[in-house]
Amino acid sequence: MINFREKANFIWSVADLLRGDYKQAEYGKVILPLTILRRLDGLLEPTKDEVLTQYDKYKGQSDDIIDRVLNRATGYKFHNRSLYTFRRLIADPDNIAANLRTYINGFSTSVRDIMEQFRFDEQIERLDKADLLYIVVRRFSEIDLAGVDSLTMGYIFEELIRKFAEISNETAGEHFTPREVIELMVNLLFMDEQDIYKKGAIRTLYDPTAGTGGMLSTADAFIKRQNPDATLLLFGQEINPESYAICKADMLIKGQEPGNIRFGDTLKDDQHPDERFNFMLANPPFGVDWKKTEKVVKAEHEKRGFAGRFGPGLPRINDGSLLFLLHMISKMKAVPEGGSRLGIVLNGSPLFTGGAGSGESEIRKWIIENDMLEAIVALPDQLFYNTGISTYIWIVTNHKTPRRKGKVQLINATGFFQKMSRSLGNKRNEISPAQIRQITELYGAFQESDYVKIYPNAFFGYSRITVERPLRDEHGRPVVKKGKKNQPSLFDGTGAAVQYEPDANLRDAENVPLLDDIDLYFQSEVLLHLPDAWIDHSKTKVGYEINFTKYFYQYKPLRSLADIRADILALEEETEGLIHTILDTQ
Known part of the structure; x- marks a missing residue:
């Protein structure tokens, strides 16, 4: 893998050019869209002349025909029909603003939509007035992103977003999930699936809180490694415009359908209302209230009941994470169609908050009594960038394998981590590849041990x-x-x-x-x-x-009085020695 931090640090160095004319919290408005443009530019440059030739040949045809022809020429689901590349832009310093706008307008619709999410035209004008536009574009022309694979590109974006979040006191964790956590989730999600490994298999994966697309990309890469003949169609929705734009750009480059990534609030406005998916992954915000969507969610719960997404109940207003879980369950395919599996990261609250009859308890009751809760994995703390709290992976499905029916597997993986050499925000720990394999093997073995408990549904x-x-x-x-x-x-x-x-x-x-x-x-x-x-x-x-905690509690016998007395006496002797030393030096 290319050293993503080296690339990210070079891109970040552009921030030095913005200092004074931009506040630190605004750096991302310039750097993120230009990173995407430079990435697309590098991918399209080898076919630029062929695209222009084909455009001259077909420019009298309809837009649909032109798009198909030019996309075929590039080998991607996007193209740029303008005369410009980054190298040609910096060849004309006096007209950089007009030429850059022409260049962006020459992209296919999906790319222009991405730039609009960044409102990048405003930054072109602002940079041009500050005499910075040419300098910044020239700096970006010096970095080669064409040879960077999609997974590494995801790391680069995440590193940049983390830096922006740190300097602007925003929450980096709202944008993405640590990759080792995603890799573990993906392992667990596909563990008991066989059809995905068949030749020519086509399956769908959905993330309702897609962020920059890390979960979608990691799952796609996993399937490609395991079965190059399989196709995983990716779908998602994201509320943050910058994250949405990055995710959509990533889908474009992968050859996925960018229209499958939708913008908006998933709880308030489901952009995939009629879709059902084979697999789902999500890391919804931890402990975030749902006041903004309260009216819509309550109306759906009361009017539609189980015909809607929130039939089993509603959690208290200060934590909406269980609403995302219910939303995902509503997206499951029926069992005769093969059913569905989902993985979701939650904090500890959804495990036990709320007594009998409460919304949280009713949701847990409905999921467990319908035999959908397959496993929960307790993760180490200090894994996430924005919080040090304990987190858990839930695996939920409506088609358990025979040996798992009527049972729930709990895995205590809190000790499976290694300390990082350098902390990233609140992230001080990471799960190594070897530890990911260990946890995956514990899950797959489905046998009780010091780390695994298996209980019948009614136990809870x-x-x-x-x-x-x-x-x-x-x-x-x-x-x-x-x-x-x-x-x-x-x-x-x-x-x-x-x-x-x-x-x-x-x-x-x-x-x-x-x-x-x-x-x-x-x-x-x-x-x-x-x-x-x-x-x-x-x-x-x-x-x-x-x-x-109760299920994995291990009793530790109290120390004997003799041992405690010996320690006290030893401390007294040590203290007395220190006192004598101090007095002797005076």
Whole structure:
């Protein structure tokens, strides 16, 4: 692989030319679109003369015909029909602004759309007024990006975005996911799939939070390595205009259909409403509220129910990550069509936030009871650029293999990391290729170990029971309930059945595992201590939670008193020696 940091650092050096005329937070408005243009320019330069020849021959034809002819000449799904290249632009310093605009307008529609997302025409005018345009274009003409493969180009873009985010106090992690995390997700996503490895296989992959396209690119590269005869059609949607533009440019260069990458807010305005996909990957924002989309999401939940995307429930307003998971599940193909698999990165909150009956719990309940949760992998902390918190990969599918049916696999991979030689924001750890293989093998083996737990679906469920105790009068006697039926009955001292008024101040609740018998649990855990208690079954709710820490907890025995005493005495001797040293030097 080409040294992507060397290339990124050269491109970044252009920022030195902008200093003074641009604020640091604005550097990306110039550098990112010009990086894309230089990349496209290098790819198109070998066929430039042929394109111009074909354009002269067909320019009286319709735009559709011209596009097909010129794209065939370039070998890509784009072309440039202007007379200019970067080398020809810098040959005419006095007309650089007009010529650069002509050059950009000579691109096919998809590329012009990318430039419009950057609003690059505004920067041309601004750079020209500051007498910087020619200098900046000339600097970009000095770097060769034609020989850079798509994966490396992705690294270059990510490195540039990270630098911009750092100097402008923005969140780099909103734009992309560390590549080793994506590689692990891709390994897990395709682990049990066989059809994708057949000759001529055609499958679809979707990312609703596509960013710069890192997940799409990594998955595509994986499939090409494993089966060069397979085709993975890539789809995505992205809300950030710059990231969207980079992702779309990457799809263009790969030969993918750039129109499959859509711009907009996925939760508010699904740009692929009728599509269903074989595979999906996503890293939605961690712990970000969904107030901006609240009206639309709630309306869909209430009006469409399970016919829409959010039928099972809605999480609390301060974290919308589970909404993205529900959105992806709604994009699954039906089982008779082969079903679907998805991988999503979430923080710890979706595992356990919300008690029985809450939106989060209802979402977990629906996913697990429908046997869609296949595995969860706990990742090391400090893996991401914008946060040091713990993160988890969820693998969700509607067509589990026979050995996985009715079960959920948990993998504790928190210790599978190595320290980085240099921190990048909050990212201080990384997962090595060897560790990615180890985690993948643990997943594939599907056997319990120190790192793997396998539980039946019902293991994660519980019944939230309401325990009542009788209200007592001023003499301490239970108050008998009057005039109501279907209430729980107790027995007084004579053996007669009676119903008591519950005391709200003594009301309590218990979580009873679904795998346990409620009555037996109540007798052994409650009645033994509170013989006058009863269960109000009308208030019982079923909830689901996944307590990762609890399942992998390993008891560490306390140190003996003798060992502790020995350490204290040793410290006392050491301290006394230090005191003597200090006094002797005075």
